[in-house]
Amino acid sequence: MSTDDEGVRRDVTTSSARADGAPDRPGNAATTLPAGTGAGAGAIADVARSETALRRFLFGLPGVDQVGAESRAAALATRSIKAGAKLWAIETAISMVDLTTLEGADTPGKVTALCAKARRPDPADPTVPGVAAVCVYPDLVATAKRALHGSPVAVASVATAFPSGRAGLAVKLADVRDAVAAGADEVDMVIDRGAFLSGRYGFVLDEVRAVKSACGRAHLKVILETGELATYDNVRRASWIAMLGGADFVKTSTGKVSPAATLPVALVMLEAVRDFAASGGPRVGVKVAGGIRTTKDAIRYLVLVNETVGDDWLDPARFRFGASSLLNDLLMQRSTQRSGAYAGADDFSLE
Amino acid sequence: MPSSLFTYAPAPESRSVVTLRPRYGLFVDGEFVEPRDGSTFTTVSPSSEEVLAEVAAAGPGDVDRAVAAAARAQRDTWGPMPGKERAKYLFRIARLMQERSRELAVLESMDNGKPIREARDVDVPLAAAHFFYYAGWADKLAYAGLGPSPRPIGVAGQIVPWNFPLLMAAWKLAPALAAGNTCVLKPAETTPLSALLLAEIVQQAGLPPGVVNVVTGAGDTGAALVAHPGVDKVAFTGSTEVGKAIQRTLAGSHKRLTLELGGKAANVVFDDAPLSQAVEGIVNGIFFNQGHVCCAGSRLLVQESIADAVVEALKARLETLRLGDPLDKNTDIGAINSPGQLAKIEELAGSGEADGATRWSPRCALPERGYWFPPTIFTGVAPAFRIAREEIFGPVLSVLTFRTPDEAVAKANNTTYGLSAGVWTEKGSRILWMAQHLRAGVVWANTFNRFDPTSPFGGYRESGFGREGGRHGLEAYLDA
Numbered sequence: 045m046s047t048d049d050e051g052v053r054r055d056v057t058t059s060s061a062r063a064d065g066a067p068d069r070p071g072n073a074a075t076t077l078p079a080g081t082g083a084g085a086g087a088i089a090d091v092a093r094s095e096t097a098l099r100r101f102l103f104g105l106p107g108v109d110q111v112g113a114e115s116r117a118a119a120l121a122t123r124s125i126k127a128g129a130k131l132w133a134i135e136t137a138i139s140m141v142d143l144t145t146l147e148g149a150d151t152p153g154k155v156t157a158l159c160a161k162a163r164r165p166d167p168a169d170p171t172v173p174g175v176a177a178v179c180v181y182p183d184l185v186a187t188a189k190r191a192l193h194g195s196p197v198a199v200a201s202v203a204t205a206f207p208s209g210r211a212g213l214a215v216k217l218a219d220v221r222d223a224v225a226a227g228a229d230e231v232d233m234v235i236d237r238g239a240f241l242s243g244r245y246g247f248v249l250d251e252v253r254a255v256k257s258a259c260g261r262a263h264l265k266v267i268l269e270t271g272e273l274a275t276y277d278n279v280r281r282a283s284w285i286a287m288l289g290g291a292d293f294v295k296t297s298t299g300k301v302s303p304a305a306t307l308p309v310a311l312v313m314l315e316a317v318r319d320f321a322a323s324g325g326p327r328v329g330v331k332v333a334g335g336i337r338t339t340k341d342a343i344r345y346l347v348l349v350n351e352t353v354g355d356d357w358l359d360p361a362r363f364r365f366g367a368s369s370l371l372n373d374l375l376m377q378r379s380t381q382r383s384g385a386y387a388g389a390d391d392f393s394l395e
Numbered sequence: 396m397p398s399s400l401f402t403y404a405p406a407p408e409s410r411s412v413v414t415l416r417p418r419y420g421l422f423v424d425g426e427f428v429e430p431r432d433g434s435t436f437t438t439v440s441p442s443s444e445e446v447l448a449e450v451a452a453a454g455p456g457d458v459d460r461a462v463a464a465a466a467r468a469q470r471d472t473w474g475p476m477p478g479k480e481r482a483k484y485l486f487r488i489a490r491l492m493q494e495r496s497r498e499l500a501v502l503e504s505m506d507n508g509k510p511i512r513e514a515r516d517v518d519v520p521l522a523a524a525h526f527f528y529y530a531g532w533a534d535k536l537a538y539a540g541l542g543p544s545p546r547p548i549g550v551a552g553q554i555v556p557w558n559f560p561l562l563m564a565a566w567k568l569a570p571a572l573a574a575g576n577t578c579v580l581k582p583a584e585t586t587p588l589s590a591l592l593l594a595e596i597v598q599q600a601g602l603p604p605g606v607v608n609v610v611t612g613a614g615d616t617g618a619a620l621v622a623h624p625g626v627d628k629v630a631f632t633g634s635t636e637v638g639k640a641i642q643r644t645l646a647g648s649h650k651r652l653t654l655e656l657g658g659k660a661a662n663v664v665f666d667d668a669p670l671s672q673a674v675e676g677i678v679n680g681i682f683f684n685q686g687h688v689c690c691a692g693s694r695l696l697v698q699e700s701i702a703d704a705v706v707e708a709l710k711a712r713l714e715t716l717r718l719g720d721p722l723d724k725n726t727d728i729g730a731i732n733s734p735g736q737l738a739k740i741e742e743l744a745g746s747g748e749a750d751g752a753t754r755w756s757p758r759c760a761l762p763e764r765g766y767w768f769p770p771t772i773f774t775g776v777a778p779a780f781r782i783a784r785e786e787i788f789g790p791v792l793s794v795l796t797f798r799t800p801d802e803a804v805a806k807a808n809n810t811t812y813g814l815s816a817g818v819w820t821e822k823g824s825r826i827l828w829m830a831q832h833l834r835a836g837v838v839w840a841n842t843f844n845r846f847d848p849t850s851p852f853g854g855y856r857e858s859g860f861g862r863e864g865g866r867h868g869l870e871a872y873l874d875a
Contacts, residue, residue, distance in 0.1 A: 106667075106668070106669055106670035106671070107667070107668075107669040107821040108669055108671070108672065109669035109672035109821075109841045109842075111672075111841070111842060112669065112671075112672025112673075112675055112676065112841060112842065113671070113672060115675075116671075116672070116675050122512060122516065122724070123403065123724075123725050124403075124406035124724035124725055125403060125404070125406070126403075126404045126405070126406045127404040128404050129401065129402060129403045129404040130404070132400075132401065133401065136400075136401075315671050346401065347401075350400075350401045351715050355399060355400045355401075358400045358401055
């Protein structure tokens with residue numbers, strides 16, 4: 045893809061022509077272009093063939109009405125999940141956790157302890173499912189890999205100059221290769237929000253593609269850092285760029301910026317992966333990360349998944365929680381559901 | 396796309412917050428009294444057909460007693476009372492409604508059949524908000540823009556429908572009381588219980604006797620109230636047919652009248668609409684409260700270029716709607732209020748099929764007892780079909796298409812009603828243009844069925860006249 049100034053300037057002209065009111069914008073591309081036409085992956089690849097085409101496509105996506113999206117998310121947050129449904133949701137949520145530690149102070153000891161927790165979240169109860177993955181910085185991937193040897197728990201590594209992403213592409217790719225070489229099964233990259241906000245969509249897409257190819261067989265999660273994207277329209281566009289670039293997951297946040305994951309943001313991303321699949325693309329997963337600490341929060345996200353995209357996404361292969369303290373709350377609530385007695389915070393290990 | 400993995404367990408709201416009395420009298424002059432010349436009738440739960448209570452049907456003598464009590468209270472206590480004192484009573488009612496909100500919501504859901512989620516999150520909070528709002532006006536009437544010293548009209552006879560029994564009672568009572576009038580309220584015969592609980596709250600708030608009176612009963616009771624010479628102002632919300640009859644009765648009398656009647660609102664979706672939210676808005680527009688909403692968006696006007704995509708997305712969304720026990724906190728669609736209303740919906744839906752429209756409903760099992768109708772969409776609807784012209788007042792959406800903004804306006808206005816309309820587009824200039832050209836009392840932009848006490852609501856043409864809510868809502872209750 046070309047990211048030359050020429051392409052950008054051409055687009056500035058077309059959009060100012062639209063602002064003058066002359067031709068209408070070309071309708072809702074997501075529905076008029078690929079949806080239900082069976083055009084499939086070919087049409088999707090087509091929209092990314094040039095900076096201009098990509099920009100046209102992104103701006104042709106149906107808008108997101110902020111008030112409407114927020115009120116839909118708020119309405120779903122009132123769902124009351126009880127009894128067997130609650131237990132199912134708690135256990136499903138446990139299996140979807142990417143148990144995360146991303147601190148400057150992380151040590152091999154801390155990561156090893158976290159891995160033990162990931163394998164068997166509740167040593168007193170072997171029926172508790174393991175979590176989906178442990179998420180660490182690249183230099184600790186090897187440690188995590190060793191500690192999780194022989195277990196189905198994956199190792200995810202953040203990369204690409206996480207969390208800011210402010211480094212040259214060569215550095216970012218080296219970061220990714222490093223993590224993959226150390227055995228990372230999943231790579232959580234960050235998009236260049238500066239490039240996105242300045243309208244260099246092709247640049248963002250090219251980076252995602254380059255990282256995807258550096259990932260090799262490792263799964264790629266693309267962090268949009270929605271707290272810095274400011275609008276839901278941007279969240280939807282960034283989701284599409286990530287998916288067009290080959291993301292296996294789109295992820296809300298690094299956890300280092302506030303606001304991190306919110307229900308309306310997750311709703312918009314779920315709608316994006318749904319529309320992408322409906323237009324012939326693969327089913328891309330969604331990971332919500334940052335600020336999700338309680339079982340109540342987790343269940344609200346699962347309700348959102350359930351009523352927006354349904355069964356196909358109610359699986360650790362397509363939905364994840366990036367969290368650290370959430371797991372213990374899920375364990376406490378699970379034990380409460382099963383025994384009828386409230387568990388205490390010290391009944392579960394702290395890592 | 397109904398989920399099979401994540402099946403919500405029943406989450407019923409407890410009925411124990413409500414104490415149902417076996418028998419309810421009339422609320423006259425501050426007391427619950429037995430009817431003098433009336434009879435009794437029963438009110439049932441439409442979701443189970445269970446008899447909830449026996450209720451008094453007020454006869455002409457009872458109506459007379461209530462009107463006399465109201466006239467006395469207006470003359471001796473409520474009318475002369477300074478506005479700032481009246482405000483205190485209204486604030487007290489509003490606070491008591493909030494304190495007893497669970498009780499009100501559960502009772503409303505039981506008697507009406509609406510989902511507890513709506514009664515809890517919409518009906519009751521909005522009803523309390525109306526009292527809070529008009530309490531604030533009670534001592535500021537001179538600044539309402541209606542003249543320097545507006546006077547109360549006198550006794551207001553107020554007749555409310557069964558679709559939002561408590562909320563409509565609040566819409567009627569709050570402005571009337573703030574303006575210094577006294578009230579005789581007649582709730583609908585299928586949903587009298589929340590008005591009677593409100594009467595209890597009025598008693599608890601210590602309102603002087605006779606300021607608020609509640610006479611339960613059917614059409615006869617309403618007719619007696621409308622015709623009573625002691626009534627100075629009639630406010631009616633209900634069917635266009637009854638509204639016309641009331642207007643005929645009042646012709647030539649001194650009584651003032653406001654009517655809030657039926658509607659056949661168009662919800663207009665342009666091809667540049669925020670699609671996901673438009674689909675939510677369509678669902679909320681017609682399936683909120685089972686479509687028992689006078690301003691329901693019962694005609695979907697969708698631009699041809701996106702019609703298939705919108706209908707497809709709408710159907711996928713309807714598959715996730717949860718129909719069933721109104722007291723379950725996860726229920727989206729409750730019961731139809733009465734067998735009579737169910738028959739009317741069935742008859743009109745049948746006419747849609749007979750006319751040649753295509754009928755579609757999601758897969759959903761209807762409960763065996765009670766009155767139920769599944770959410771239904773008709774496509775291929777021509778403007779001449781009855782389902783495109785007549786108010787169905789049920790969960791039935793007629794989908795029509797248009798090609799240009801002019802055609803959208805022409806079709807939206809092609810109705811005898813004029814209560815509400817919705818516009819969905821990301822283009823601000825088009826929203827303003829549409830709002831100027833749509834003949835409807837309320838035009839929602841990129842939303843639907845949103846209500847607020849500060850915003851006037853009402854229609855024109857066969858949807859009635861007069862406004863409720865906001866500063867404008869005071870006008871109906873003041874002699875300026």
